[in-house]
Structures are given as C-alpha cells and as structure tokens.
Amino acid sequence: MDLIPAPRTAVLHEDGLRFEFGPEPQLGAGPGAEGAARRLRRELGAATGWDLPAARPGGTADVRLRLDPDPAGSPEAYALTVDATGVELTAAGEAGLFWATQTLRQLLGPGAYRRAPLPGRAWSLPYAEITDAPRFGWRGLMLDVARHFMPKDGVLRYIDLLAAHKLNVLHLHLTDDQGWRVEIKRYPRLTEAGAWRARSRWGHRASPLWNETPHGGYYTQDDLREIVAYAAERHVRVVPEIDVPGHSQAAIAAYPELGNTDVVDTSALRVWDDWGISENVLAPTEAVLRFYEGVFEELLDLFPAEVSPFVHIGGDECPKAQWRSSPAAQARIRELGVDGEDGLQSWFIGHFDGWLAARGRRLIGWDEILEGGLAPGAAVSSWRGYAGGVAAAEAGHDVVMCPEQHVYLDYRQAPGGQEPMPISYVRSLEDVYRFEPVPPQLSERAAAHVLGAQANVWTEVTENQDRVDYQVFPRLAAFAEVVWSRRAAPEERDFAGFEARMAGHYARLDALGVGYRPPGGPLPWQKRPGVLGRPKEGTPPNV
Numbered sequence: 001m002d003l004i005p006a007p008r009t010a011v012l013h014e015d016g017l018r019f020e021f022g023p024e025p026q027l028g029a030g031p032g033a034e035g036a037a038r039r040l041r042r043e044l045g046a047a048t049g050w051d052l053p054a055a056r057p058g059g060t061a062d063v064r065l066r067l068d069p070d071p072a073g074s075p076e077a078y079a080l081t082v083d084a085t086g087v088e089l090t091a092a093g094e095a096g097l098f099w100a101t102q103t104l105r106q107l108l109g110p111g112a113y114r115r116a117p118l119p120g121r122a123w124s125l126p127y128a129e130i131t132d133a134p135r136f137g138w139r140g141l142m143l144d145v146a147r148h149f150m151p152k153d154g155v156l157r158y159i160d161l162l163a164a165h166k167l168n169v170l171h172l173h174l175t176d177d178q179g180w181r182v183e184i185k186r187y188p189r190l191t192e193a194g195a196w197r198a199r200s201r202w203g204h205r206a207s208p209l210w211n212e213t214p215h216g217g218y219y220t221q222d223d224l225r226e227i228v229a230y231a232a233e234r235h236v237r238v239v240p241e242i243d244v245p246g247h248s249q250a251a252i253a254a255y256p257e258l259g260n261t262d263v264v265d266t267s268a269l270r271v272w273d274d275w276g277i278s279e280n281v282l283a284p285t286e287a288v289l290r291f292y293e294g295v296f297e298e299l300l301d302l303f304p305a306e307v308s309p310f311v312h313i314g315g316d317e318c319p320k321a322q323w324r325s326s327p328a329a330q331a332r333i334r335e336l337g338v339d340g341e342d343g344l345q346s347w348f349i350g351h352f353d354g355w356l357a358a359r360g361r362r363l364i365g366w367d368e369i370l371e372g373g374l375a376p377g378a379a380v381s382s383w384r385g386y387a388g389g390v391a392a393a394e395a396g397h398d399v400v401m402c403p404e405q406h407v408y409l410d411y412r413q414a415p416g417g418q419e420p421m422p423i424s425y426v427r428s429l430e431d432v433y434r435f436e437p438v439p440p441q442l443s444e445r446a447a448a449h450v451l452g453a454q455a456n457v458w459t460e461v462t463e464n465q466d467r468v469d470y471q472v473f474p475r476l477a478a479f480a481e482v483v484w485s486r487r488a489a490p491e492e493r494d495f496a497g498f499e500a501r502m503a504g505h506y507a508r509l510d511a512l513g514v515g516y517r518p519p520g521g522p523l524p525w526q527k528r529p530g531v532l533g534r535p536k537e538g539t540p541p542n543v
Contacts, residue, residue: 001128002504003106004477005166005484013127019082021062021123027052028061036065036089036097039233043105049117062086063104065097076168076235077133080104082125095235096133099166103130106508113164113511136437138400138452139483140169140239141476143468146176146250147275148200148459149217150468156230157465161512163234165480170231171239171312171454174219177249177272177280181218182240184298187255187291191218194254197271203421203461205275207532211463216271224302232307239364240303243314244292245282245348252280258288260322260329275460279319284332284344289351296355305360310379313356315349316366346372353378364400367392383456385543386439393446400451405540406435407455407479409471410462412535418521420470420528421461425540433478433498434490455479461533466515470526473516477505 001010029037040063041052055061068090070077075093078100089100105112107125141162143150150158155172162170174181180194196216202209219227224240231238250271252259259266260283272278282288296311303311320341323329333340338347346369353363353375364379367388374380379398382389389399404411405425412422413429437453455476462468478498487493502519509516517526 001107001126002501003103004498004501004505005481006501007103007130007132008486009129009131011129015127017084017127018124019062019084019086019127021125025050025052025062025086026055026059028055028064030064030066032067032094033065033097035094035233036101039098040065040101040104043101044108044112047108047112047114047117048121048123060085064088065101066090067094067097068092074133076137077131078103079132080107080128080130082107082128084127087125095168098163098235099132099134102164102166103132105164110504110507110511113508134166134484135486136450136452136483138169138454139167139480140171140400140452140454141167141472142171142173142402142454142456144173144176144457144459145181146173146179146243146459148215148463149179149181149195150459150465151217152219152223152227154465154468155227159227159231159234159236161476161514162236164508164512165477166484167476167480168235169237169239169452169454171241171456173241173243173458175241175243175250175314176247177278178275179216179218179271180250180254182224182242182299182302183218183220184295185221186294186298189254190251190295192254194250194271197250197273199273200463201274201460203528203531204423204534206534209531210273221298221302228303228307237310238303238308239310239312240299240308241312241314242292242295242299243316244352245284245345246277246316246318247314248282249278249280252282255291258282258291260326262328263322263325277317277319279321281318281322282348283326284323284329284348289348292352293355296352300359300361309360310362310364311356312381313349313352313363313365313369315345315369316383317368318345320345342371350375370397379451381454385541387543389450390439390442390446393442393449396449398449398451401437401453402456403543404456405542407432407453409455409457409475410459412533413471413475413517414521418527419533419535420467420522420526421531422533422535423461424534424536425538427475427540429475429478429499429502430495432475433482433495434493435479435482436490437483453479453483461531466526469515470517470522473509473514474502474506477502 070092073092076095078091078096081088091097180190195218200211202211253269253271256266323341356363367382380392385403393399411424411427412419
C-alpha cells in the first residue's frame with residue numbers, strides 16, 4: 001500500500017483478494033457519523049458518480065461508518081477494515097473518522113481525487129486491516145499571505161490539501177511590512193491603504209529587477225469566517241497571526257500615528273515594496289496598545305476559541321534603532337523600569353499575553369518572545385533552530401517546532417542553477433523526511449510540551465499559487481509523515497520505501513492539480529532564469 005502518511009499498522013490479505021464495488025454502493029452511518037457521511041458522499045460522489053444512498057433496512061452497507069467512543073483513546077485514532085462485506089471505518093471521535101475517510105480515498109486510487117468520474121472506471125479495495133493514530137496533535141503549515149496575497153479560493157484549496165495529508169493546523173501570517181490582509185471594521189484604512197503596495201521586488205532583495213504591477217488584496221471578515229468554518233469541517237484549526245511590534249510598516253502606512261513619529265515622518269511611509277526587515281516599528285504607547293486591542297477584539301470574533309484557541313502575535317525580528325533614538329520610547333523605558341529596548345519589546349508582548357489570556361485564548365509567538373519571560377499559558381514557535389524550543393519546553397511552555405534549518409519550505413530543494421529564485425540551504429525531500437521534532441537533549445518532562453511541528457512557507461519569491469505549490473510539494477508529504485507516523489530515528493528511516501510510496505502519491509497530486517516539483521527537477525515553466533535568489537552552500541547549522 002502506498003499510503004502517505006504511513007499508518008501505524010497495515011495488514012494486507014496474503015491472497016490479494018479485493019472487494020469489488022457495484023454500480024450503486026450503499027453507505028451506512030452510525031450515530032454521530034452523519035457529518036463524515038455527508039462529506040464522503042460529496043467527495044467520493046464527485047469522483048465516482050455514486051449517490052451512496054443509505055443502506056436498506058436489514059441490509060449491509062458497502063461502506064460503513066461507526067463511532068466507537070473510547071475515553072482513553074485519541075479522538076483522532078481510527079481503524080479501517082476491508083473484507084468480503086465491504087469497508088468499515090471506526091473511530092473514537094469525529095476527527096478520527098474523517099482521517100479514516102482520507103485513507104479510504106487513498107486506497108481507492110488517484111481517481112478518487114477527481115472532481116468528475118472517469119469513464120469506464122471500476123472501483124475496488126484490497127482486503128486489509130489498518131489501525132492508525134497520529135504522533136502529534138499539532139501538524140501544521142504556515143502560509144505567508146502577507147508578502148504575496150493568496151486569494152480566498154487558494155486558501156480553501158490548501159485546507160483541502162492539508163486534510164488530504166492528515167495535517168490539522170493552518171497558520172495564516174496575515175500582516176507584515178508588505179501588506180495587511182484582514183478587514184478590521186473600526187480601522188478601515190488597514191485594508192484601504194495597508195493591503196496594497198505600488199510594486200514588488202522580483203527575486204531576492206539583491207535582485208535589481210522589479211515587478212511594477214501593484215500588488216495586494218485582503219480577506220473580508222466573512223471570507224475569514226468561511227475559511228474557519230471550511231477548515232473546521234475538515235478538522236483543521238486556523239491560527240491567525242497579527243505581527244507586533246515589528247513587521248508593521250503596512251499598518252503604520254495606513255495609520256501613521258502608530259509609528260515613532262518623534263524620529264520618523266511616518267506620514268510619508270507607504271506599504272513596503274521590498275523584502276527584508278523594515279526599521280519602521282510600532283511606538284510603545286498606550287494609544288498603540290488600545291489600537292491593537294481593537295484589532296484583536298475583532299479578530300477573536302472571527303476565530304472562535306473552540307476552533308482557534310491560539311492567537312499568534314509574531315514578536316520576531318523587531319529592530320530597535322527607532323526606539324533608541326526616540327525620546328518618547330526612552331521615557332517609556334524609564335517609566336516602566338524595563339531593561340532597555342529589549343525589555344520594551346518584552347513589555348509589549350507581555351501586555352497581549354495577559355490580554356489574550358483574560359479572554360480565554362493562548363498567545364503563541366516566534367521564539368524571540370522568550371527573551372523577556374512569558375506567562376504560564378503562552379506557547380512558542382521555535383523557528384531559529386531547536387534552541388528556543390528546548391529552552392521553552394524545559395521552562396514548562398508548550399512548543400511548536402518549526403526550525404528553519406529543517407522545515408522552511410521556501411528554502412531551495414536541490415543544488416545547482418535550476419531551482420527558481422533559490423533561497424538559502426538545500427532542503428531536499430529526504431532532508432525533510434529525516435526531520436525530528438523532538439530533539440534528543442529534551443528531558444522526558446520537557447518533551448511532553450512539544451505539541452508538534454509545522455512547516456513554514458514564506459512568500460517573498462513565491463508570487464502565485466504555482467510557485468507556492470512548487471515550494472511546498474512534494475516536501476509537505478514527507479513532513480506529514482514525520483508528524484503523523486511513528487518513525488525510527490532520523491538516520492534509520494526508510495527513505496527508499498517512502499520514495500517508492502511517493503510514486504503513487506504523485507498521481508494523487510496530479511489528480512488534485514498540484515504543481516509540485518518533479519523528482520527530476522523543475523519543468524521549463526517552473527524555472528525563473530536570471531532572477532536572483534540567495535542560495536547558501538553547505539549543511540545548515542543544527543542549532
């Protein structure tokens with residue numbers, strides 16, 4: 001079986017027997033399985049032409065869905081059995097039943113991912129017994145929709161792709177220097193002005209080329225409600241990120257009073273058209289805190305706690321030059337009694353840590369937020385390596401491991417001159433497959449604080465869906481197996497076996513219309529000849 005991610009156990013009938021579906025299979029759904037049945041009818045019905053009517057009284061359905069609650073078991077665990085009577089999917093919770101249906105689609109073959117039935121196709125399943133459960137509860141992908149905007153339909157498509165790989169967290173990077181992507185009704189200029197930039201650099205910031213076409217876009221509040229509901233139906237949680245106090249030039253361009261007006265003419269600022277880290281950061285004032293409280297109040301309404309308990313506040317890469325030069329910022333440091341500009345950033349993050357906690361939410365931020373101390377409920381996205389995650393976990397904080405050296409999918413996939421706009425170190429399919437979210441130096445107590453891991457894709461040089469697809473796939477399939485399946489130590493993992501299973505998985509990605517990087521290298525239209533990237537040679541440091 002070429003299942004990805006690999007299930008915990010899978011036993012095929014030794015005689016190679018198969019269950020053959022007739023032209024009108026029946027579907028039986030036990031109590032609590034109605035939602036899974038509805039989705040299965042929609043997804044399989046489109047690909048097969050089946051109506052999947054309910055089983056007749058006293059009859060046996062060809063496809064059977066059943067919830068079997070186990071208080072001690074994982075709600076994401078499931079079992080799937082194929083025999084002469086058909087296929088039965090059993091799970092402890094609705095999420096597990098949903099993941100079971102994803103395994104069923106894989107077993108049916110690539111045709112099960114089509115949106116219309118192919119003529120003359122017969123459908124069958126091998127006799128098999130599968131039991132499965134995920135290794136981690138947080139299995140995520142971060143999409144940077146601030147640098148290059150991904151329209152709503154593209155986000156919904158990526159939710160489907162996550163679900164097909166049994167990934168359950170979508171982290172949306174909604175704001176940055178280069179664009180603000182969420183409608184805030186009390187502050188309309190955040191999208192009227194902050195969602196649009198006049199041009200974009202073409203390639204890495206060393207490139208002399210520019211795309212002079214204005215770029216932008218944003219999600220209305222109803223768009224985001226739709227995204228959250230669509231994801232929740234597929235058991236994917238959406239984590240919104242509003243980056244503070246750095247990466248904020250788009251917000252300052254819309255509302256100049258948010259910036260350090262005593263050292264910069266913020267009224268002259270525009271949404272940044274370049275890449276890198278802007279020096280224009282938020283002013284450390286009470287007025288700015290009130291402004292962003294208003295932003296977060298509207299955001300919390302769009303991302304209900306039951307489906308999005310975490311709110312990401314960024315907290316990374318905040319230049320301090322303006323605060324050092326600002327009389328107002330220096331007065332604020334003295335007033336608060338904090339340790340210089342770093343202490344000022346910690347105060348800023350700490351304010352929203354408490355503000356979110358008071359509203360039943362949990363703050364999560366990039367690992368720089370550790371530098372001033374965190375409230376007990378705060379969590380850390382460890383991106384600069386393992387070190388921040390190790391420190392956070394040993395201090396009792398929950399951690400999501402996303403070290404750039406291993407799971408930044410904007411990094412190039414192969415050496416040489418063929419990769420489009422090559423960024424940083426080579427991170428091949430095999431490199432991602434050998435990623436280990438729990439470093440060996442963690443104590444057993446601290447390891448329990450590793451919620452899981454996520455892969456991150458930054459979009460400075462991925463200007464559209466095709467480019468995002470190329471960077472994300474097929475490496476996301478390897479990542480999905482890392483966070484779902486219980487694998488051997490990195491150096492002992494069977495990458496050859498994974499590659500063999502990928503042969504079948506490429507056909508699924510083809511059916512889904514994913515523009516992945518082929519094993520032999522980029523296709524002609526996937527290349528960007530003459531456009532500078534920023535490649536680094538050698539092996540990335542394991543920090």
